[in-house]
Amino acid sequence: MKNIALLGATGSIGLSTLDIIRQYPDRFILSSIASANNWLMLAKIAKEFRVEVVAIANEEHYENLKNELSGFNGRILAGSEGVEEAACLDGVDILVSAVVGAAGLFPTLAAIDKGIDIALANKETLVMGGEIVLRKVKEKGVRLLPVDSEHSAIFQCMQCGKVSEVKKIILTASGGPFRGKDKKFLQTVTKTEALNHPTWDMGPKITIDSATLVNKALEVIEAHWLFGLDYDNIDVVVHPQSVVHSLVEFVDGSNIAQLGTTDMKIPIQYALTYPERINTSVQGMSLAEVSNLTFEKPDLEAFRCLALGYEAGRIRGVAPAVYSAANEIAVELFLTEKIKFAEIPILIENALEKHEAKNNPSLDDLCYADRWARDFILNKQK
Ligand SMILES: NC(=O)c1ccc[n+]([C@@H]2O[C@H](COP(=O)([O-])OP(=O)(O)OC[C@H]3O[C@@H](n4cnc5c(N)ncnc54)[C@H](OP(=O)(O)O)[C@@H]3O)[C@@H](O)[C@H]2O)c1
Numbered sequence: 001m002k003n004i005a006l007l008g009a010t011g012s013i014g015l016s017t018l019d020i021i022r023q024y025p026d027r028f029i030l031s032s033i034a035s036a037n038n039w040l041m042l043a044k045i046a047k048e049f050r051v052e053v054v055a056i057a058n059e060e061h062y063e064n065l066k067n068e069l070s071g072f073n074g075r076i077l078a079g080s081e082g083v084e085e086a087a088c089l090d091g092v093d094i095l096v097s098a099v100v101g102a103a104g105l106f107p108t109l110a111a112i113d114k115g116i117d118i119a120l121a122n123k124e125t126l127v128m129g130g131e132i133v134l135r136k137v138k139e140k141g142v143r144l145l146p147v148d149s150e151h152s153a154i155f156q157c158m159q160c161g162k163v164s165e166v167k168k169i170i171l172t173a174s175g176g177p178f179r180g181k182d183k184k185f186l187q188t189v190t191k192t193e194a195l196n197h198p199t200w201d202m203g204p205k206i207t208i209d210s211a212t213l214v215n216k217a218l219e220v221i222e223a224h225w226l227f228g229l230d231y232d233n234i235d236v237v238v239h240p241q242s243v244v245h246s247l248v249e250f251v252d253g254s255n256i257a258q259l260g261t262t263d264m265k266i267p268i269q270y271a272l273t274y275p276e277r278i279n280t281s282v283q284g285m286s287l288a289e290v291s292n293l294t295f296e297k298p299d300l301e302a303f304r305c306l307a308l309g310y311e312a313g314r315i316r317g318v319a320p321a322v323y324s325a326a327n328e329i330a331v332e333l334f335l336t337e338k339i340k341f342a343e344i345p346i347l348i349e350n351a352l353e354k355h356e357a358k359n360n361p362s363l364d365d366l367c368y369a370d371r372w373a374r375d376f377i378l379n380k381q382k
Pocket of ligand 1: 007008009010011012013014034035036037038039057083097098099100101103121122123124147148149200201202203204205206264
């Protein structure tokens with residue numbers, strides 16, 4: 001039996017994780033859950049799975065959650081400390097870290113500190129704190145298992161050779177809803193168009209990140225830390241069908257790819273059962289039905305956010321944290337229709353240009369850079 005802590009239980013990854021736990025009650029126990037605002041759904045999950053701990057990050061919803069859970073036997077917590085406690089509950093074997101945004105870093109680090117394995121969906125954990133997180137993972141001897149479909153694919157392909165035999169990794173990108181469009185077209189796109197992802201069904205922030213290719217940039221930085229490769233050895237190729245989830249090129253010229261249905265339950269389950277593979281409820285893929293697989297170079301001029309992400313990764317220090325935080329606020333502003341889609345890369349670039357570089361940052365430095373980037377973008381709107 002594996003005891004699971006699930007942060008971001010009410011989100012897209014969280015709900016897929018719950019489906020897997022429901023399917024395998026003889027393998028998994030959901031011990032603790034957390035989310036930010038959706039207290040009603042969180043309460044429903046807490047009751048269904050009879051969790052030990054339920055935490056709501058936004059303290060404003062604590063009373064509502066408590067009232068909804070009257071007669072509940074577990075502990076009800078609130079605030080970031082509550083979320084951290086849910087992540088680090090005694091007896092938890094694996095934390096599914098599926099919070100959206102920078103808020104994922106601290107509870108994930110706390111769980112690593114406690115020796116808990118991590119199934120990592122939250123990209124910002126490694127983008128912001130890659131160096132610190134990896135150091136802690138090594139020190140504590142925990143497993144850091146990727147949930148992101150591209151990183152899960154690479155993790156699986158890597159098992160075909162030694163790390164020293166890897167030449168490069170190739171992350172595939174669907175290209176999002178605006179693939180093939182030019183800069184001029186991107187000036188006019190609406191929120192509804194940007195939220196309409198062609199192949200994946202995901203939360204709103206990551207869907208916009210897929211439309212700008214920020215998502216791919218975050219994945220490049222994440223891959224750099226997870227697999228220890230230089231940015232020159234991490235390529236991105238646009239593959240609109242999203243059938244090939246990513247590839248590894250070995251030194252002998254062999255390219256090993258992982259393919260599958262576009263359903264996050266596959267990589268989530270693999271992270272939960274690794275190194276075992278078990279049946280899923282996901283329908284298998286028919287290559288004959290897919291019939292056509294295409295690949296193309298990303299357009300770095302129209303989708304400047306990808307180039308900026310590589311730049312931030314290469315600068316190192318606090319630059320990836322600045323990139324990620326500036327983007328988080330820019331996406332919020334776009335989703336509330338305060339800025340245009342085409343302004344997202346401009347704001348990120350401005351933040352990167354103006355940020356104060358810092359090598360080997362501490363957690364405090366990262367938090368400062370994160371806060372600075374958010375304020376910088378917000379102040380630009382006044
Ligand atoms: N969706 C995908 O297919 C996919 C694929 C690969 C990687 N990822 C990554 O996985 C993460 C989650 O993505 P998603 O699509 O599942 O996002 P989502 O649907 O927007 O859900 C986000 C979840 O995080 C919770 N949350 C937000 N702030 C929190 C906080 N401070 N403490 C605790 N919980 C908090 C939300 O709670 P409320 O609902 O209560 O507000 C919600 O449960 C992101 O980093 C994303 O990049 C997602």
